[in-house]
Amino acid sequence: MACHWGGRAVVPARVVRNWDLEPRPVCQAALQQLRITAHRPIINLEKINPRLFSLVQELGLVKRLRTELIGMKKYLTVCRKATEDHVLWKHVDAPHLIDSLDMYSLQDLVDTNSGELPFKLHSLVEIFSNHIKVDCEICKGRAHICVICLCNEVVYPFDTTGHTCSNCNSVMHKVCYNRKNQCPKCLRIKSRMEEEQNNNQKENEEGTD
Template identity: 70%
Template sequence: MNNMNCDPDNRILTSSPTSTTSGSLSQEVDHLLPTSLAAEELQLALNKEATEEELLKAINRCKDLVLESDQCSVERKWLVRHLIELRLRLQECQEAMNDPQHPRNKSSGVSKRTIRGHHLNLQPLLRSTASRYCDHCTGAIWSVVQAWYECEDCGYSCHHKCLAFIIRECAHVVASERGSYELDICPEIGLSGQKYLCAECKTPMSINREWSETRRCDYNGLYYCSACHWGSSAIVPARVIHNWDLTPQPVSQASLQQLRVTARRPLINLEKLNPKLFTFVHELNLVRRLRQELMGMRKYLLVCRKATEDHLLWKHVDIPHLIDTSDMYSLQDLVDTNSGELPSKLHTLVDVFSKHIKVECEICRGRGHICEICSNDEILYPFDATAYICNECNVVLHKHCFSRKDICPKCSRIKFRQEQVVTENGNDVAEE
């Protein structure tokens, strides 16, 4: 695990050798079967139904071919890789003979397993160029020959032989039960608080000044061993909420899977957690204003027959919570806000919905308002940036008109009528 690095999506990748001028050409043909070995491929094929005896013969034949081939040749590279696959297939065959529940046995019927909340599905034996590692033993998964499972909820991957030893709870279950993020920045309790044990697998962790396997997770502040913390990095919600810091931090595999599962869930109420952030981050304040406009437009579109028939909301809105509320954000929303992608998307939605309400649809256009103060012919809508909505009577006025007059004409009429009723009732009582 020491020779691994992470890609931008936090997937673990093996380190690649240094590239040379001839290296790129060899990599292009490296994965192809050499023509000189085409006849041998029929004898060395990785047949799913091959017996232990057939696999042993193929391994011996492959060893002989390795010795006969030239050093550093394409043929030798292919043969060595093929020898490894044959040995792994032999190991799988021997495990299947000792385990009646092994997926290689047709009568096992174990294509799905449910362990610690994981809904694990048996994966097909396919050639794949993507590197994948077991989340339990950290060993490489050879998808060509090894039986392995993957959780459909959190992406947890493991060998068939590691199923009985799974310790980690499904990230989907943990996130659903908790319902929120850790809001403190790296709430460290120290190794002594963990009794010098790994936070996940409870393996004793040695403390050495020169070298130590202990690794801290920046999300929950706990310490893990190298088998549970692969050095992956992710954006930590607490740092974003309090400091608008979107720099990826080292996190454990369990925390990484939880953050991936909840990345698009609206779990962050910025208005409640850190309202001052809108003052310092211009893009965030812009997103809030655009979302408030979209919420007002949504009320028009929900009662519009034409918009319902054209499925206007379904066609253009792929993230429902963006127009349902202006307070709740997902972690991905904040990342997209920082990159400028979310403001651009919201601007497009505002333009589409505004065009329908103000230009294309007569029904929506007829639900506009006229400012009672200036009596201008301009049609006002509650979601307009220039509109002011009275908190008492919900009348729509121009902002500059209301600030100049500082009184709502409709509220004045209502108050005047109430006073008239009180006066008339008083006169009637006096006459009686």
């Protein structure tokens, strides 16, 4: 058999199953295939083995940073100044990292393990956040006032200290939300609806008298 030439490679199945990144002997054809596909975002880790995100600290960190970056991307794509300065794409060499949250290439996983990817994403967060929170008047103007405390300390939906209501999209500080445990806007809507219902009921009752 002329198949094995002593080539070694990280085996995707072992990585996603056990976070085993030890290079193993693979046959020439497999090695070729792995070289071709290593940079393609074809691994949906969230679907195949979501447990890994809590078991592997670096992987959890990468997920958190990607979540933040995707939230910031929403600001940058609608900002005229960011578009002019190419803030978004100038620094990103693997667009899939900020296009979706779930897809990984084998190389991403190898670089997560080595610490290279978390490092890279961290500097991206810094660049993006500098534009949005410091340099750009347009983006700064789109910061939110917390709907609970209404204080001067603005909050952005992508902030790890922020919370966005899943129902009405209101933005608030996470600490404020944790204290109140409900969204004031949703609460107002709910009580208004109840009031209307009560009024209707009353009218109906008066009508039957």
